[in-house]
Amino acid sequence: MIHRSFLTVVLVLCTLSTLLTGCWDTKDINKRLMPVVMGICKEKNQDYRIILQIPSPQKKGSQYMESSSATINNAVDNIRTKSEKSIDLLHIRLFLICEKTAKEGIGDIIDYAIQANDISIKGLLAIVKGDFDDVIHHEINANPELSSYDFFSEQAGWTPETTIVRLWEAYRNIKSNTQDMSIPILTKGTDTLYQFKGSAIMGGDKMVGEISSDEVLIYNVFQERYTGGTIEVAEDSSVRIKKATIKHALNWTESGPQIKSRIRLKVEILENKNxxxxxxxxxxxxxxIEKRAQKLITDLKSDKADVLAIGQLFRKRMNDEQIRDWKKIWFEDLDYEISAEITILNSIYVKSPNKIKKQDQ
Structure with a gap:
């Protein structure tokens, strides 16, 4: 015989199960707008101008919504107010910041993005040089929202000659006493969506200089992000870097920090017409390689911006006061020496017309 108490428990559980089923706070995807790019630029009155790029299958392109306000959060709320659908910022993959704002400081922008509950900290950063509207609204094909991200995707258009910085990395570097960052610089492309123009040297949260595309190679080697690329050795010869590593020897003397870095490259010869x-x-x-590295570090010391994160290598050897003064004092006094060690793996793919003729004869 079934006890009455047991039946009561079963009825309660069944009632609760009906209450737990379903998602009462979900929104239909057709009722949501999901921006993939956010453009941010300060106007003359210091208001933030926000532009959201939203995929639009109906237009076979993108929809753009924008607003200006004294704060980024209020500008986004203004866009939400005039939108006929809910705006979900979780899918933003790329933040484009105009050069003028980057030089004034991006600390407020990074703080907003990190503190916002609906923005992914994996979003990527880039600085726009030239006409901001032209770059934001530039479209090449029917899916510009995908192309924007593909330029920075390691599985797609990204190359080791460009830098890549995510929101969480930017937040960490701005707050750090021993490292800075480099953010890629974009202009409007001609036959492509964007064109890379090197990278910005960030001292704290401000853009204080630029790194050429050639010098970005050294930056990525220091960051251990270099995955291979082609270098022109001379007018008629080039090599492909298959592997790049770097080792450091550190020393702290009475005169200050010393570092000897050795870059090791394994390459294949692609062309050798001479x-x-x-x-x-x-x-x-x-x-x-050594000339580029020397020039890069000299420029960084002049700008007092440790984008190579050399201070991180010395962090365990410094006291709290030295850590605080790293960028102001010790980085500028850094005694550095960089050498390159090259290993040619093979010359199977050497393109030499003269050799081909000899073989044919």
């Missing part, structure tokens, strides 16, 4: 020897190519490539 039929130079492997030794000649190795020597030229070594000179190119």
């Amino acid at each position: 039929e130079e020897t492997e030794g000649q190519i190795t020597k030229k490539l070594k000179e190119i």
Whole structure:
């Protein structure tokens, strides 16, 4: 015989199960707008101008919504107010900041994005050089929202000659005493959506200089993000870097910090029209890499911006006061030495018309 108490428990559980089913606070996808790009630029009156790029299957392109206000949050709320659908910021993949604002400081922008509950901290950052509206509204194909992100995707258009910075990395670097960051610079493309123009040197939250595309190679090697690329050694010869690593030897003397870095490159020769020897190519490539590295560090010391995060390497050797003064004092006094070690893996793919003729004969 079934006890009455047992029946009561079963009835209660059944009642609760009906209450728990369903998602009462969900919104139909047709009632939501999901921006993938947010453009941010300060106007002359210091108001933030916000532009949201939203995929629009009906238009086979993108829809743009914008507003201006004294704060980013209020500008976004203004866009939400005039929108006929709910705006979901969780899908924003790319934040484009105009150059003028980057030079004034992006600390407020990063703080807003990190503190917002509906923005992914994995979003990417880029600085726009030139006409901000032209770059934001520029479209090449029917899916510009995908192209925007693909330029920074390691599985798509990203190359080791460009930098890549996410929101959480920018927040960490701005708050750090021993490292800065480099943010890619974009302009309007001609046959492509964007064109990379090197990277910005960020001192704290302000843009204080620029790194050329050639010097970005050194930056990515220091960041251990270099996955291979092609370098022109001379007018008629080029090599492909298959692997790049870096090792550091640190020392702290009475005069200050010292570092000796050795960049090791494993390369394949792609073109060698002048039929130079492997030794000649190795020597030229070594000179190119060391010259770029020396120039980059000299410029960074002048700008007092440690985008290579050398301070992080010395962090365990410094006291609290030295850590606080790293960018102001010790980085500028840094004694550095950089050398490159080149290994040519093979020359199977050497393109030499003269050699081909000899073989045919």
